[in-house]
Amino acid sequence: MHINKIMVIGAGQMGSGIAQVAAQAGLEVVLNDIKDEFVRRGLNTITKNLSRDVEKGRKTEEEKRAILARIQPSTDLADAKDVQLVIEAAVENMEIKCDIFRKLDSIAPAGAILATNTSSLPITEIAAVTKRPELVIGMHFMNPVPVMKLVEVIRGLATSNETYQTIEELSKKMGKVPVEVNDFPGFVSNRILLPMINEAIYCVYEGVATPEAIDEVMKLGMNHPMGPLTLADFIGLDTCLAIMEVLHEGLGDSKYRPCPLLRKYVKAGWLGKKSGRGFYVYEG
Ligand SMILES: CC(=O)CC(=O)SCCNC(=O)CCNC(=O)[C@H](O)C(C)(C)COP(=O)(O)OP(=O)(O)OC[C@H]1O[C@@H](n2cnc3c(N)ncnc32)[C@H](O)[C@@H]1OP(=O)(O)O
Ligand SMILES: NC(=O)C1=CN([C@@H]2O[C@H](COP(=O)(O)OP(=O)(O)OC[C@H]3O[C@@H](n4cnc5c(N)ncnc54)[C@H](OP(=O)(O)O)[C@@H]3O)[C@@H](O)[C@H]2O)C=CC1
Numbered sequence: 275m276h277i278n279k280i281m282v283i284g285a286g287q288m289g290s291g292i293a294q295v296a297a298q299a300g301l302e303v304v305l306n307d308i309k310d311e312f313v314r315r316g317l318n319t320i321t322k323n324l325s326r327d328v329e330k331g332r333k334t335e336e337e338k339r340a341i342l343a344r345i346q347p348s349t350d351l352a353d354a355k356d357v358q359l360v361i362e363a364a365v366e367n368m369e370i371k372c373d374i375f376r377k378l379d380s381i382a383p384a385g386a387i388l389a390t391n392t393s394s395l396p397i398t399e400i401a402a403v404t405k406r407p408e409l410v411i412g413m414h415f416m417n418p419v420p421v422m423k424l425v426e427v428i429r430g431l432a433t434s435n436e437t438y439q440t441i442e443e444l445s446k447k448m449g450k451v452p453v454e455v456n457d458f459p460g461f462v463s464n465r466i467l468l469p470m471i472n473e474a475i476y477c478v479y480e481g482v483a484t485p486e487a488i489d490e491v492m493k494l495g496m497n498h499p500m501g502p503l504t505l506a507d508f509i510g511l512d513t514c515l516a517i518m519e520v521l522h523e524g525l526g527d528s529k530y531r532p533c534p535l536l537r538k539y540v541k542a543g544w545l546g547k548k549s550g551r552g553f554y555v556y557e558g
Pocket of ligand 2: 283285286287288289306307308312363364365366367370374391393394414415416417508509510548
């Protein structure tokens with residue numbers, strides 16, 4: 275299927291990044307969130323990223339303007355009425371995602387693909403709330419989207435080969451490398467990454483070392499670009515907790531139990547970089 279117009283739902287750190295790379299690839303993008311101020315915040319992030327590209331000589335001012343002109347703000351899901359693809363990147367919450375997919379199923383044209391950027395939630399279950407499960411798929415980008423090469427493409431039980439191929443091609447068009455995985459809790463990326471992050475949080479909880487020391491060990495000792503606690507703050511501690519809950523419940527093994535300190539931080543509203551405080555404090 276040829277795709278030239280898409281909707282991205284959720285203008286947070288992931289949604290804004292996805293909208294940016296899609297517009298850079300020449301697609302018309304409707305960027306949707308529940309409040310206008312969230313859409314504006316997303317557009318500001320995109321503008322900042324593009325301005326940095328212009329400063330570094332990677333894009334011209336004209337290219338920047340053309341990319342921004344392809345992104346249309348929206349706070350109404352009904353704007354999905356003429357798109358060929360929706361990529362949902364709202365919060366990691368099954369009820370919210372199912373609600374969005376139910377509504378989209380009645381709004382988006384027949385034949386439109388409904389993709390989710392979920393980090394861990396079951397694609398098959400999200401697909402089951404629609405009457406088009408063959409057109410539902412996981413399209414899991416990595417943070418920060420403009421920089422990271424991977425898109426994990428997750429087939430639900432009913433996802434058709436045609437849907438898979440369309441998303442595979444589109445990921446390449448967006449400058450990404452698609453990797454096919456099946457629908458299991460946390461897929462591959464977060465099945466492996468999040469237990470490491472959770473274990474790092476246990477190290478803080480049990481007083482094994484300070485957050486700074488733990489991050490130094492993993493950066494200098496394992497050559498990770500960011501230590502696991504910096505990365506947790508970067509992902510968002512609410513998202514990290516949601517993923518651990520999915521692994522714990524979905525795989526039924528106590529080795530995936532979320533660290534109580536992670537729960538406590540999320541309850542306190544310490545969500546990491548996006549809220550100004552997590553394992554570290556962030557200015558501005
Ligand atoms: C939770 C999930 O479901 C899945 C996930 O996404 S898990 C998270 C996966 N992501 C990671 O693991 C990221 C790990 N961290 C890194 O790779 C690096 O620290 C990083 C790429 C984020 C930053 O790299 P760095 O070398 O430390 O910093 P910096 O020099 O500032 O940035 C490198 C480049 O990335 C760009 N960049 C950094 N952050 C960016 C952002 N948020 N948006 C856009 N571009 C960004 C910079 O402009 C810079 O570009 P140039 O070199 O071309 O000028
Ligand atoms: N953070 C990461 O590293 C990664 C996250 N993901 C996944 O991407 C998704 C988004 O994560 P992320 O961008 O980090 O989260 P953010 O909290 O940055 O952004 C989520 C955005 O969605 C909005 N939102 C909430 N409910 C709705 C709704 N019903 N309709 C439209 N928008 C809504 C939020 O508004 P409000 O602020 O009001 O809640 C917010 O603006 C999650 O599923 C997450 O698991 C995938 C890969 C990496």
